[in-house]
Structures are given as structure tokens and as C-alpha cells.
Amino acid sequence: MPKNSKVTQREHSSEHVTESVADLLAHQEPVDYKRSVLNVTGDTWDKQKEGDEDLEAENRPAWNSKLQYILAQIGYSVGLGNVWRFPYLCQKNGGGAYLVPYLVLLVIIGLPLFFLELAVGQRIRRGSIGVWNYICPRLGGIGYASCLVCFFVGLYYNVIIGWSIFYFFKSFQYPLPWSECPVVRNGSLAVVETECERSSATTYFWYRETLDISNSISESGGLNWKMTLCLLVAWSLVGLAMIKGIQSSGKVMYFSSLFPYLVLVCFLVRGLLLRGAVDGIMHMFTPKLDKMLDPQVWREAATQVFFALGLGFGGVIAFSSYNKQDNNCHFDATLVSFINFFTSVLATLVVFAVLGFKANIMNEKCVVENAEKILGYLNTNVLSHDLIPPHVNFSHLTAKDYNEMYRVIMTVKEGHFKELGLDACLLEDELNKSVQGTGLAFIAFTEAMTHFPASPFWSVMFFLMLINLGLGSMIGTMSGITTPIIDTFKVRKEVFTVGCCIFAFLVGLIFVQRSGNYFVTMFDDYSATLPLTVVVILENIAVAWIYGTKKFMQELTEMLGFRPYQFYYYTWKYVSPICMAVLMTASIIQLGVSPPGYSAWIREEAAEKFLFYPTWAMAILISLIILASLPLPLVFILRQFHLVSDGSNALSVTYKKGRMMKDISNLEDNDETRFILSKVPSETPSPMPTHRSYLGPGSNSPMEMSSAPNGRYGSGYLLASTPESEL
Secondary structure, eight states: OOTTSHHHHHHTSOSOOOOBHHHHHHTSOOOOGGGOEEOOSSOOOOHHHHHHHHHHHHTOOOOSOHHHHHHHHHHHHSOHHHHHTHHHHHHHTTGGGGHHHHHHHIIIIIHHHHHHHHHHHHHHOSOHHHHHHHHOGGGTHHHHHHHHHHHHHHHHHHHHHHHHHHHHHHTSSSSOTTSSOOEEEETTEEEEOHHHHHSOHHHHIIIIIISOOOSSTTOOOOBOHHHHHHHHHHHHHHHHHHTTTHHHHHHHHHHHHHHHHHHHHHHHHHHHTSTTHHHHHHHHHOOOGGGGGOHHHHHHHHHHHHHHTTTTSSHHHHHHTTSOTTOOHHHHHHHHHHHHHHHHHHHHHHHHHHHHHHHHHHHHHHHHHHHHHHHHHHHTTSSOGGGSOTTOOGGGOOHHHHHHHHHHHHHHTTTTHHHHTOOOOOHHHHHTOOOOHHHIIIIIHHHHHTTSTTHHHHHHHHHHHHHHHHHHHHHHHHHHHHHHHHHHHOOOHHHHHHHHHHHHHHHGGGGGBTTHHHHHHHHHHHTSHHHHHHHHHHHHHIIIIIIIHHHHHHHHHHHHSSOOOHHHHHIIIIIHHHHHHHHHHHHHHHHHHSOOEEEEEETTTTEEEEEEOOHHHHHHHHHHHHHHHTHHHHHHHHHHTTSSOOSEEEEEEEEETTEEEEEEEEOOHHHHHHHHHSSOGGGSOOOOOSSOOOOOTTSSSOOOOOSSTTOOOOSOOBOSOOOGGGO
16 A cells, blocks of 8 residues: 555544545545455455455346336246236226326326336345345345245246146147037936036036036045146246346246237237227227226226236336346336337237127127017017018017117017016127126137137137246246345255155145145235235335435446436335325225125026135135235244344445455444444534445345434445555
8 A cells, every 4th residue: 555545544543533434535546446454343354255245246036128127027027917917907997088097197106116126136146135225124024025925926926827738738739628418428428527518618628527516615626636737837838947046047037928919919900900809899998987086096006007017016126137237227126117008008908809809709699689579579579560660680680670679679578578578689788798807718718719711720829828928927936945045044046846756746636636726715815915915015115215215326327337217216216105104004894894705506507606714714815814924924023123134233335346345244333333432423524425335235134324313324434444454
């Protein structure tokens, strides 16, 4: 070190040293940061350990390209909900009018919180556990809660992929196996299966051939071996995609993210050429403006925005943690959010073009069946021929002619009309039969595809699309588990990934019983909604109120090279927490108002029936919510009362590549200052710098940054004596 350096002068003077590390660094000549260590803990510097940490920081996996990363985020956020949940909500909540609350909430809740998760992951370069331990150790339970919710969701989400795999392989035959009801032979007689005859061919194939479902959740019925095998295939696919981390999953994303768009565009073009497609699209986007004033519509829109972007799961943070520090995550957040929205609109166009076609087919079928009834009444003189308009031709009966005839008969036979058993056969009624989830994908859509020319081809494409949509979301969900666990506990990636998949498969056998579909419904409705809402609220509070919005905005400015809009400051600090709190309150009220239940398929009646959960199932349901939320208070209590170390009491500062990293151990706030200065704290100048340097991934335990009320330690530590050999 130069003899005229500030440190050397101080070393030979009797003055008390009060400069901060940042001040000292400003007066020094460039040093080899990789070999420079400032150790004020009194511990011996472990060169090997430091080298390992440096190596880990430098060797952290990274995306091969920006495109690969964007496709991964799109593949994660664009999932099955965009195809079978958004169109249903759009139809149910006012058609085109629903897009207004959805867009408003996407901007004030979805985009800011998505940007927040991207930013913290990229800044701290850790999974969800490491990120929230860094931001606020007492809220470190957020990361563990996210992992648990990801596990619960992954358990049943992969079952849906298994169902899609089953339908995919069944699609390689003509005619499609769900196009007609099976015929049962009873001796010399051949009769149609009663359950199928009383429902429909697609409904029968779903409930009986695929699920072989029991009458209630209490009737286990044993394992369904076909679904067990499909679940094994699904978990094998996920394991193979995840085993090498982003090196393997990133490559999978090129196909799993882009292929669904190819299929959706093909379906849209084919759908628009179908008869009745325009009817479906017009019905879809006809706005019902009165719905915009309904609070329930806004609640459902907020919930959809929340889950569509994958907030709170940890997958967003995990993916962004593999980014370079200077990546423009604000652009990424905006791009992915609006691609997600436009994908939902595209899927809605496809769904309602196809459902419009199906509605026309079903309406024509209704007209033919009721026309036969009217002919029977005419032949038996129950109805007079004078009631039939002269231009009506029964051999080429149109829906318009039937409706005219129907109104005449209803007017003349007003007193006895119900006895005739005639249906109105209105196209509007068919279009209003809203379906979602499995009802849309495995019943309504499959039925429509049976009327397509070359139906097996379209069926193969559709279910391959569902598999890819599900696989993209599963990779993100599993990353929300594997990345934080591997980062925190340093387990071997391949071993942990394989073990996690095997364990999840074994636990997931509960979903491939004959009653398994009812457990899927339970987990889908209750395992994630409330815990994730709490998680995201705490994430928002941790950054905006505990860590500090101003400090966070300053760090984003350093990281991005520009200052984010003030819009984010106000949404993070006020708007988003309030909106999320309202959503959580509404969700709790909804749980209280609507007793938990499920739709059971009753074989004898060939119909669905709503049943309440039995006591033991209610216990499982409540346990899911409690277990997913338990890490939040548990970690807070353990760290609040110092029952476990949060890594916030040791001080060592390391300089590496121009950044300063620290680790705090075995020193409280006052002890730390006294140790450094040999003074009482009241006599020391403020250690806070203008702004702090980023704590990179090489630090042992990045913790508090300032002595301000938010509990962060300042990075400008004051130096008592610094051996020249260490600088």
C-alpha cells in the first residue's frame, strides 16, 4: 500500500478513525478485489471457503439467451388457466365488459407485483427462501410457504397433465373413442350403455372410461391403473426436464412455450371456418355493461390476474435469479404480462369459435328431435295441422321455422303446453351453457372435435398443446421448490430433483384413485388461494414498508440504469397492498358464505350432484390451508425470539469485483459499533452511506443493511485498525 495513503497515515496517528469503508475505498489505489478481505469479526479468514463462495457466485447457472428466459417466463405464466378458466370468466362476467376490470387490475396489481418479484430475484440472485431471508429475516417464512404451496399445486397439476396424456394417446384412432356411446351385448341383444345414453358420449368417456369415478369422495374405489401409469409418465417428463436445472428446462421451453401458440392459431383459423363460429365470438364479446358494477366480477378478475402471472409461487423469482445483473426486468415484466393477457384473449376466441360451432350442432339436433315430436302429435291428432305455418317444410326444417312454429303452438296450447314436452331450441341457450376447467377441455371441446373433419388430427394437436401448457407451468412450479432449496441447503441438484419427483408421485397416488378427481377439486379450490394471497401481501409489505420503497427504487436505478416510474412507488406502497388485502378479505368471506363442497358424478343418475365434504375431508382441507401458511408465523417467532440464527449478527466485509459484501455474526447493533470504534455508540458518527452497494450471491448470509427502523444495517462500516496486509 502507498505510504501516503489515508490508511497508512491514520495507522501512525493518534486520532480516532471515523471514516467509513466507502470513504476509505474512495482514496485507495485499485486493488485486487478477488483477493482483498476486510475481516472485523476476529475470525480467521478461510481462504478455501472464500474461494468456494466466489466460485459458486461466478458459476451460478445462467440463461443461454434473453429469448430462452422470456420463453421460460411465458411458459410458466401461460398455463391451462388461460385456455379453460379465462374464457369461462369472460362469458360469465359480462363478455367484452369483463376485459375492462381485468385490464385495470392487471395494471395496478399484476404488473407491479410481477415486476417486484422479477426485480428481487435478479437483484439478490437467490430462490424465494434466500430472497426473503435477505429482505427481512423475520419474514423468511414467505419462501418456505411458497415452496409448500408449489408442492401442493404441483401434486394435482401434474395429474391434469396425466389426463391429457391419456387423451393424447387415445386420439390416434378413427373414429375417436368418445364420439359414440359403447354398445353392451346382453345375450343376443345389443343395447347402448345406460349411463352413456342418459348423458352423452363425451361425458361418459370422461367420467367412466377415463376416471372410472366413484359416487363420492368417501368411496375410494382403489387405484385407477391407467391414470397411475399416465401420472408416472407425467412426473418422468417433469423430472427429465428439470434434472439439469435451467440447462435442461430452458431447452424444453423452446418447444413447450411456442408450440401452444402454433396450435391456438391453427385452431383459430380452423374454427373461424366452421359454421356458427361467428355466433360464438359475437356472444363472447357482446358487453353486458351492468356486470362491471358487480363486486364479484372484480374479485374474480383480481384472482385470475393473481394466478395467471404465477405470483407468490416462487417460480418467477427462481427464473429471474439466473439473469444478469443489468438485465432490464421492467421490460420483461411488461412484455410477459401483456403476452399473458393477449394469450388469454386468443384462447377465448378459439374456445368460443369452437363452442359456437358446437352450439349450432346441438341446436340443430334439438330442432330435429322436437320436430319429430311435433310430427307424432300431428299424426295422432294431438295437434291440428292448422297450427303449422304453410311455408314450413319438415324435411328441411330450419331453426327459424321451428321457433315460429314453437311460438304458435305455445300460444294456442297455453294450458296444456308443458305436457307436450317441447323445447325452445334457442341458440342463445346453448351458448349460455358456460363450462370451465375439465368440463371445457375433456367434455365440451372433445365433443366439438368429433364433428371436425380429420378429427383425430385436431384431437392430437389439442391435447399435445395441453401437455405443453401444463409442462411449462410445472417447470416453473418445480423451480419454485428446487431453486430455493438447492440455494439454501446446498443439496445436489440431480439427486434432489429426482427425489422430489419420486416423492411427489407417491403422494400423488391419492389423485388417481377412483375418487381422485374430488381431491383434485379440493386442492385446486383451497390449497393455494388463501395462503398465496397472504404470501404476496407479505412480499409487498416486506419490500415496500420494511425494506423501504425509496431504498428499493434506488437499487433498481443502480441495477437497471434508469429510475422506474413513480407509478410503481405508489402501487407498491399503497395501491397493491390495499387491493390484495381486499381480495384476501373477500376470499375469506366467500369461504364462509359458500360451504365447501364438490360436484360428484352419480352413476345411477348419470348426472352431477353437489355434495358437501364429510368431516374428515374438511379436516384435510383446513390442514392444507394451515400447513401452507404455517411457515409464516413459525419463522417469525423463531427469529423474533432468537431461537434460531437469522445470520444477522456477524460482521465481515469482503470486496469482490467492485461490490462490497458482508456477513453479520455474533454481534448485536451496539456491540458491532463499539467493537469497530472502541467507543460507545452515542459518540460514533452515523455509519449510513449515501446508498449501499449490492450484496452479491457470494456473501455468506446477506442480511440487514442499515440501523434505520426497518432493521437494515448500513454498509459504510467504520474502521478501527486495518492491517495493511489485508488491504
